[in-house]
Amino acid sequence: MTVTRFSFFSRVSLIGPGLLVMLADTDAGSLILSAQSGATWGYRLLLLQIILVPVLFMAQELTLRLGLATGKGHGELIKEYFGSWSAWISVVTLVICCIGALLTELSGLVAVGDLFGIAPGKTLVTVVSLLTLMIWTGSYRSIERIAICVGIFEIIFVLLAWLAHPGGTGWVYEMVDIPLGNTSYLYLVAGNIGAVLMPWMIFFQQSAVVDKGLKINHLRAARWDTAMGAVLTQVIMASVLVLATVTLGQVNPNMPLQNITEFSNAVIPKLGSFYGLTLFALAMAGAAIVATIVVSLTAAWGIGEMMGFRHSLSDHPKSAPWFYGSYIFILILCALLIYSNAKYLVALSVAIQVMNAILLPMVLMFLFLLAKRALPPQYALKGWYSIFVGTVLCITSGFGLLAGCVGTFMSW
Numbered sequence: 001m002t003v004t005r006f007s008f009f010s011r012v013s014l015i016g017p018g019l020l021v022m023l024a025d026t027d028a029g030s031l032i033l034s035a036q037s038g039a040t041w042g043y044r045l046l047l048l049q050i051i052l053v054p055v056l057f058m059a060q061e062l063t064l065r066l067g068l069a070t071g072k073g074h075g076e077l078i079k080e081y082f083g084s085w086s087a088w089i090s091v092v093t094l095v096i097c098c099i100g101a102l103l104t105e106l107s108g109l110v111a112v113g114d115l116f117g118i119a120p121g122k123t124l125v126t127v128v129s130l131l132t133l134m135i136w137t138g139s140y141r142s143i144e145r146i147a148i149c150v151g152i153f154e155i156i157f158v159l160l161a162w163l164a165h166p167g168g169t170g171w172v173y174e175m176v177d178i179p180l181g182n183t184s185y186l187y188l189v190a191g192n193i194g195a196v197l198m199p200w201m202i203f204f205q206q207s208a209v210v211d212k213g214l215k216i217n218h219l220r221a222a223r224w225d226t227a228m229g230a231v232l233t234q235v236i237m238a239s240v241l242v243l244a245t246v247t248l249g250q251v252n253p254n255m256p257l258q259n260i261t262e263f264s265n266a267v268i269p270k271l272g273s274f275y276g277l278t279l280f281a282l283a284m285a286g287a288a289i290v291a292t293i294v295v296s297l298t299a300a301w302g303i304g305e306m307m308g309f310r311h312s313l314s315d316h317p318k319s320a321p322w323f324y325g326s327y328i329f330i331l332i333l334c335a336l337l338i339y340s341n342a343k344y345l346v347a348l349s350v351a352i353q354v355m356n357a358i359l360l361p362m363v364l365m366f367l368f369l370l371a372k373r374a375l376p377p378q379y380a381l382k383g384w385y386s387i388f389v390g391t392v393l394c395i396t397s398g399f400g401l402l403a404g405c406v407g408t409f410m411s412w
Contacts, residue, residue: 015225016144017208021201022229023151026236027291028108029349030195034237035263037188038244043174049238052196055396057230062371067206068216069379074206075305077374078366091306093359097199098299100352102334108288111260112281124335132328140211140313147293153286154236156279161239166246190404194356199363200298207301211312300327357400364393
């Protein structure tokens, strides 16, 4: 009995990096994009959310395998196998994506604070101060627990979608009505691909399993962790799309979302003023905070791997000043950048996700090649599965790039 209980808790303790990165995947920018998709196109982007579940798992399972088998971060492996120039390009791309994501997270938190009449400056100072204190005093495991506890509030969106009472069968026909000839639709398709498969996710999960001390014998449990997270994040994305369709889509059919206040005002009448506002704020704030933690850590880890300085949360700040300094600097920089521009959250969120889609081919190319070259033979990507994974990643990233470029060009 004791052995069984110990084994159970040991396995549960392995859960974390996969669930955490997936909760961060459903960040403020992704949720806003999903709401925009529902408000503008109804259920026509719902099928894409389902299709992306196995693609998301496939990509993150490779980075998970790389971290467990090599004990190195993604940036370190790129530098080792493809040289410093490739590593620099990869890390610069990572930092750009991280800054873009942080702008949407902090803007989202400012917008949530605004729902309660809290000034942007107070929100930003509070968030940056608390997250700085958290990383300064915590270990990876403690930060992981805090982030998951905060991020789990995102499940409220599933409840909100159910309480909004979507009904009828029209959604089935609308879901398969895919207007690929419409450039506005393609722009949001690219955004949704970039919102689900984010470049920084690959770097984060690989560094996280290394920092947590997981080994290759933990691969099975870590795969389950990642698979459950992939399903959960897409359920949340789909729920927000449905919620926006039956609220915003009914109030202003086919009209684009302008801001978070507009979204919350459409949701609240379905639930009652106090409870609706509170639940909506908790869900949105949870999404933004967990992503802020994850993205800031990802940037600091990536820079540390490239520059070669100590970059583990097990290191005391005095022995890893550049790592902790990078984390804090990026947070403060992004807070200053969005201090007076939070009103552009919706347009910024969509643009950032489209940028992710455009950058995705390069990121997935390195991931695929490392999975073939950097792993021990028994774990390396090979055979029919290698062909299948390569084809899926190529089609997904290629379509995201094409849709993003065409949608962006035509929108100008």
